[in-house]
Amino acid sequence: MSLLKRLSITLFSRLDGVVSDIENHDALIAAAIEEQKKKISAAKVQLMQLKRREKSVEQQLDELQNAERRWQARAVKEAESDRAKALECLKRRKAIEQQIAQLKLSVQEYHLAGEKLAQDIYRGESSLKEAQQKRELLRAKQSSSDVLHHIEQSPGSTYEQMEKSFARWEANLYDSSIHLDSEHIVDNLEQAYLDEENEQALNAELDEILQQQPPPNTATQTGDAKPFDDIEIHRAPANKEKDNE
Numbered sequence: 001m002s003l004l005k006r007l008s009i010t011l012f013s014r015l016d017g018v019v020s021d022i023e024n025h026d027a028l029i030a031a032a033i034e035e036q037k038k039k040i041s042a043a044k045v046q047l048m049q050l051k052r053r054e055k056s057v058e059q060q061l062d063e064l065q066n067a068e069r070r071w072q073a074r075a076v077k078e079a080e081s082d083r084a085k086a087l088e089c090l091k092r093r094k095a096i097e098q099q100i101a102q103l104k105l106s107v108q109e110y111h112l113a114g115e116k117l118a119q120d121i122y123r124g125e126s127s128l129k130e131a132q133q134k135r136e137l138l139r140a141k142q143s144s145s146d147v148l149h150h151i152e153q154s155p156g157s158t159y160e161q162m163e164k165s166f167a168r169w170e171a172n173l174y175d176s177s178i179h180l181d182s183e184h185i186v187d188n189l190e191q192a193y194l195d196e197e198n199e200q201a202l203n204a205e206l207d208e209i210l211q212q213q214p215p216p217n218t219a220t221q222t223g224d225a226k227p228f229d230d231i232e233i234h235r236a237p238a239n240k241e242k243d244n245e
Contacts, residue, residue: 026142029135033128040124047117054110061103068096 075089 026135026139029131033131033135036124036128036131040121040128043117043121043124047114047121050110050114050117054107054114057103057106057110061100061107064096064100064103068093068100071096 071089071093075086075093078086078089
């Protein structure tokens with residue numbers, strides 16, 4: 001094998017590999033769908049043209065049938081007076097009959113071609129709709145697959161960082177709760193000491209107050225108390241009426 005041939009084979013194999021690597025399935029399918037749309041549009045235009053031609057031939061057929069009836073009526077009219085002229089009218093009617101037969105075949109062919117093209121358009125639109133739906137489904141599956149692959153396979157993905165952040169946050173909250181519980185225990189112990197010390201201080205203050213109080217009968221012995229005789233006794237009105245009686 002010559003060197004040039006080996007180089008050519010190597011080059012084309014590399015190009016094939018590059019092309020297969022950069023192929024975008026969605027882009028290829030989108031191009032095929034777009035081409036199918038163009039074909040369907042062209043077929044619809046062709047169907048409209050067929051229908052117009054069929055309608056035109058039908059109009060020609062109506063005109064020829066009317067002409068056939070006129071030439072036959074002329075032949076009948078000229079038969080008694082001019083038989084040769086009547087025969088010429090029949091010749092004209094005969095020629096028109098041949099044209100009518102050809103036009104009827106044309107109408108039938110146009111009609112059959114139109115029906116076949118309409119069926120092709122219907123099948124083409126059904127296939128196009130199915131391809132579009134399948135493309136959307138595969139795109140959705142591809143997106144889901146890409147997301148799951150990115151989450152599961154990417155070691156430094158944002159999702160993994162988020163999970164680590166949640167774990168650190170939860171650990172920090174757990175440490176903080178333990179610290180708060182220990183501080184709460186310390187505060188309870190200190191509060192117990194403070195309550196005991198306050199109670200002792202209050203007892204001492206009460207003892208001091210009691211020591212400063214005078215003995216119980218001191219006011220009577222010093223003559224400060226007022227004699228019972230000098231105290232006015234006020235009676236209720238009901239008692240006064242009873243005394244008057």
